Amino acid sequence: MLLSVRDLRMYYKTKMGYVKAVDGISFDLDQGESLGIVGESGCGKTSISMTILRLLPDNAEFKGGSVLFDMGNGPVDLVNLPESEMRKYRWRGISMIFQAAMNSLNPVYKVGDQIIEAIQNHFPDMPLDKARQKVAELFTLVGLDPSRMDQYPHQYSGGMKQRAVIAMALACDPKIIIADEPTTALDVIVQDRILKEIRKIQRKLNMAMIYISHDIAVIAEVSDKIAVMYAGKFVELADAVTIFKQPMHPYTYGLMHAFPSTVGEKTELVTIPGEPPNLLNPPKGCRFAPRCPKADSVCSEVEPEYRELEKNHFVACHHPVQPKEVVRFYAE
Amino acid sequence: MLKFLGKRVLQIVVLLFIYVTVVYWLIEAMPGSFVDQYLLNPKLTPEIRENLKRQFGFDKPAHIRYLIYMKNFLTLDLGISFSYFPTRVTTIIAERLPRTVFLFVTSTLVSYVLGYNLGKRAAWKRSGLLDKTTTFVGIVFWTIFLPLLAIFNIWLFGVILKILPLNQFIDPNLWKSAPLSAQTIFIRLLLTALVFLIVFLIALLISNRLKTIPAKKTVLYTSSITTIVVSIVIWILSGYSTYAWDIIKHMVLPVLTLTLYSFAGSMLVMRDTMLDVIREDYITTAKAKGLPDNVVRDKHAARNALLPLVTNFVISLGFTVGGGIITETMFSWPGIGRAYLEALNTQDTPLLIGLLVFTGIFVLIAHLVADVLYAVLDPRIRY
Amino acid sequence: MTEMVVAEPLWKIRLKLWIRSLRTGWELFKEKKLALFGLGVIIFFAIFGLLYPLYPVVMKNLFWKHDSFGYQTFMPYDPIVGFDPDIMSHPSPPSLRHPLGTDPLGRDILAMIMYSTPREFVLGITAALITVIIGTIIGASAAYYGGVIDTFFMRLADIVMLFPSLALLMVLSAFMELTLFRLALIMGILAGFGSITLVLKAQALTVKVRPFIDAAKSTGASDAYIIFKHIIPNILPLSFLYMMFNVTGAIFTEAVLSFLGLANIRMSWGVIIQMAESSGYLMGASIGMYWWLWLPAGVCITLLCSSFYFLGRGLEEIVNPRLRKR
């Protein structure tokens, strides 16, 4: 297994108490596989990736769990590595396309130089001209004119910056790329094209990928496996087809029906009423209970266990949605 | 770029003319004048009195004198000083300017280097020990009553430790039999410093192209140390080293005082900007690339915080000029600031106007330098 | 009776809101230790200055009971014409009768310092208030009107910034007697047209584009109404903050001018040090020996200046979102 995350917990300490942004996350990722994480804004998606890469702000507190990462010489637990060791895994092992890709480029350095910097940081012996050649190849790969590598970020359009950031993420041939909302800032057409290209490159280079988005359509397009996240926890994880064909968690079900085009025969657009819970004081029991039509007294008391209900299909729910069952979300 | 600079220069010239006019009429309107005092001397015969008046130009009405002044100003002639009659104002300025410029440039450079380094470190570990102490100490020095700081330094280094001279520019006893004037030696010292600065800048440019940090450091350190050693050897061989050393010793305390007084200005700006920059996404990206902490801090964060530092430099110039007047007074340092106070006390209007005008030119040139620096520092700024 | 539902008049609700925002502000402020320190020092000086009338009374009851001269008159503790005849030579070092010693004229240093304290406050706060009022109005108008008004005031600020303020005040001292109030006025005005307008204008520009300005315009509100009712209240926190820094600047400048003998102020901390300087006890051979003549006054200037600055920094961390911790 390339990456194996177990019971990962990370809370932000604030004046009001702990924000439980990552609260017991587990998943596996294999070579060449792509996992999509979907969830509402603020549910903790970015926090997961930041915890894995250990790029947390000062007020974040790691609360346990493990991140076993295997670069080919046996699994290493990233959470225990000293900082200097950890640095070697960043970008070389796991690289990232950040949510705000537009701002991921330092405005005062040439784009090419920023990519070369990453390469030379991990391959200090690579001569400059070889590094430049590599950047030129990457540029061609993502569809940028290599002559643009000596320009500054402000000379790029939004879509070009996006491509440059993707090229940068590929620079050190990482085993895994985490793409956090890689296309939100772009218009739909460009978005689509870039997503397709990322997917193509990923298949070509046989990399593993983690896509993060609040938009299940985007996730659907690019992922083999999908994890549905709600209030700091995964509520369901299965391969993409299963998630769409037979969602078992009411929240996933709700999401599917808010997205009519893939469901096919039934095209009733429902959004889930209510607000996601405050991560400061999440409700006891199931965190979805206040919004769940199937909730009962058990749900609001006992936290549902995250179980493998069917093979490779993980669900955290006391009353999973059965095949053919219709769940109605009523607007208030 | 050239077009912008041309426009800027034009603006600056206009600003300068307004400034000179304001200064001229301000000083002109000062009640009483040196000439009046001088002419009231009962020993003067009426003819001499008239003669003197004509010489100083006081036989003409004020607005004519203003026009004459402006005409002369265009040819960089600032008139003749009253109290140093018949020395030209430009001569006095030329004599004193290097001393002040040196004091100013050195202390500004040191305090910006200090402020930059402390500020970036303080922000990087916000609320840490360094942040707290530098902020506290910095603000105390920033708001300290400058004469108090001067006295304290004189007292500590001159009286208690006895390692540095108390004040003045040179030690008169030593210079009685000197083969060259103090000014000559001082200018040569300045030239040495300039050579050092140039070598340092070239080394900086070269090291910027180098890849590894040890290589950068080697280039920077060897070139700096070599220049210092070579210039010391040349000075010793020239036989003037004792005199040069005397001047240097006299310079330490004023520079130290002015530096301590002003470093917090740049430090606080640097710290605040850094706090802003640190939140930018490209900093997280740089960390995610696996770059070492200090590379992220220096190459990515601090570099982006430089621009406001330049702005701060321009804004705080007036402040530094004030600090310079006080420092020069406290240390009897014969520079522009002291001359200003003297001219004020003796009502030497031409000198007073000349000094004010000169300060204005100086500040405006600094503005221009800052404009160029902006473009160098930020690729987004292209005029 | 339906009106009873809205029991509270509007001003009461406003007051309550205001108090609440003050309270949250205080919660934030409490954490800024340096600002708290600054506030503490300022309060200390305020009390210290207000206690001045008590000082001679206490002293004479302690030490002058049997001395009719000192007991009946307050002479030995008068900050301006005082003199202690019982001491052989002045300046005398600190003693029980004169906790901070006497100056060359035989005056009690502590009395001089205490007497000056309220004056420093008045000077600093008056100057800063004037600066901030001018700066706020100009900044808001320049941002609101733009165009010629904006250009004019911005170029004016350029020219004002070109003049080193200390040098300019030195020249002005030759024109007129720089009494405390005049000095405060001049410093306030000079600073008010300077760099503060740039900062406040930048802030006002961010307010100008907010929707409620357009809303106010569409209801036909006059320009002045919009500037004073909508723009200025929104830049007031920043103005207030700059006021703290300007207090520092004003007190410092007064001290320097007095020290150089260019101001015409009867008594101030700067004057005390000038006295030491002009009588040759500050520098020269005896440097450091007569420390009580200048050190306490110098420390007072520094302390008060820095405490206002600390306070300003603390407020800045609350007002300025850039500096706020996440």
Ligand SMILES: Nc1ncnc2c1ncn2[C@@H]1O[C@H](COP(=O)(O)OP(=O)(O)OP(=O)(O)O)[C@@H](O)[C@H]1O
């Ligand atoms: N430094 C922090 N301190 C306190 N709370 C934080 C911090 N960073 C994030 N949070 C909170 O943690 C929760 C998870 O944040 P995160 O950025 O991981 O969400 P997200 O799922 O990526 O959302 P989005 O889709 O908007 O990017 C949010 O509720 C957020 O308010």
Ligand code: SF4
């Ligand atoms: S556990 Fe209960 S409340 Fe939670 S999702 Fe399942 S049914 Fe709904």
Ligand SMILES: [Mg+2]
């Ligand atoms: Mg996110």
